[in-house]
Amino acid sequence: MAEMTDGAALSGKPAGLSPAATEYILAFADDEHMVGARHTTWIGLGPFLEEDLAFCSIAQDELGHAIALYTVVAESEGAAGEAGVDQLALLRAPDAYRSSWLAEWPCNDWAQAVVRHWLYDTAEALRWDAVAASTVPQLAAIVPGAQREEQFHTRHAAQFMAQVCTTAAAQIGTAIQELLPVAHTVWLPPVDEAAALAEGVATRSFAEMEQDWQALVEADLSKWGLPAALLRGQSASEQRQTDRTVRSPGFTPFHQDLVEVFSIDPAAVW
Amino acid sequence: MRVYEVFLKRAGKEEFRHAGALEAPDDQMALTYAREAYARRSEGAQMWLVQRANIVAADPADLATNQTKSHRHNDGSVIAARRKQKRAEAKAGGGND
Structure with missing residues (x-):
């Protein structure tokens, strides 16, 4: 994680991000934070020790990415350090x-x-690629470290899926069907994406990346012997989440869990 | 699942050392898991995995007969004691030699 935050600290002074750039980076940071936090709920519960360690290590990497991204926003608002990150991540x-x-x-x-x-x-790897040449230098600086980790995450996911698609194809098929209503929500664009793209925060739109993503995940399914059509039939416009300002039904209690200890004493030093 | 033995080597002139073992369904996943289980805190710059099934292991009974051959152990103490005694004798003799 130290490697991740070092990049963001390169600037030394607030970047003065535009509202669109802030929205763009927060959309990424919040995704990383939430998926990392959800992954960590598997600590000690993974199917076997080796997988448990690997999965939770990946969770920790995602939380590291979230910290790095939150730091870019916090520093631009003049709120450096842990307090600035906590404010964005938790409060x-x-x-x-x-x-x-x-x-x-x-x-x-x-x-x-x-x-x-x-x-x-699979989506995250495309998103890091899209900000590798960002005009926000603090964002571009954290990309190489994140990409190295992401390479490992996607490899792990593919290896594990290849195994279970052979041994538990029915269960995986069911899980894909269950996640289909939310699968494409990762491609709901950040608020005011057009403005962010215009100023070069990223070099590719979410719509473009979604097409690549669809091709990648379908190719994976075919390779693993599952029907590619499993992930079709639901475009972004049919999602229950209509844009990134809307929270999922279970969000509030989950968020309360995340801030429960922090709220006991927000000034505590750990 | 197969059992793999994990060996790590730090940067520089240090040798590979046994770090532990793990279970994985194939070589590639074993590498993935070993990275997390044994090298995630930069414990090594290089890593070898060996399937335990490929290790040629000796019968412990064959090694047991070598446990009691004290005559094969030379730690230099007999020679050292003899030299010490010679020095003491020389000193006692007045050092005229």
Whole structure:
């Protein structure tokens, strides 16, 4: 994580992000935060020790990405350090978060957790590529470290899926069907995406990346012997999450869990 | 699942050392899991995995007969004691030699 935050600290002074750039980075940070936090609920519950360690290590990486992204926004608002990150990560009202329902979804079933890991990380890798040449230097600076980790995450997801698509194809098929209503929400664009693209925060639109993502996940399914059509039939316009300002049904209690200890004494030093 | 033995080597001249073992369905997943289980805190710069099934292991009984051959152990103490005694004798003799 130190590696991740070092990049964001390169600037030394607030970047003065535009509202659109802030929205763009928060959408990414909140997705990373939520998916990382959801993944961590599997600590000690993974199907076997080795997988448990790997899955929770990936969760920790995602939380590291979230910290790095929140730091970019916090420093631009003159709120450097942990307090600035805590404010963004924990202390906003639910409707101020910008996460997708795919990242927020509980996935209390292991098959769902694995499918979400594969869908989300395939998307995440595309998103890091799209900000590699960002005009926000603090954002571009954290990309190489994140990409190195993401390479491992997508490899792990593909390896595990390849195994379980052979041994538990029916369960995986069911999990994909269950996640279908939220799968595409990761491609709901950040608020005011057009303005962010115009100023070069990212070099590709979410709509473009979604097409690549669809091709990638369908190719994976075919490779693993499952019907590619499993992930079709539901475009972004049919999602229950209509935009990133809307929280999923289970968000509020989950958010309360996340801030429960922090709220006891917000000034405590850990 | 297969059992793999994990060996790690730090940067520099250190040798590979046994770090532990793990279970994985194939070589590639074993590498993935070993990275997390044994090297996530930069414990090594290089890593080898060996399937336990590929290890040629000796019968402990064959090694047991070598446990009691004290005559094969030379830690230099006999020679050292002899030299010490010679020095003491020389000193006692007045050092005229």
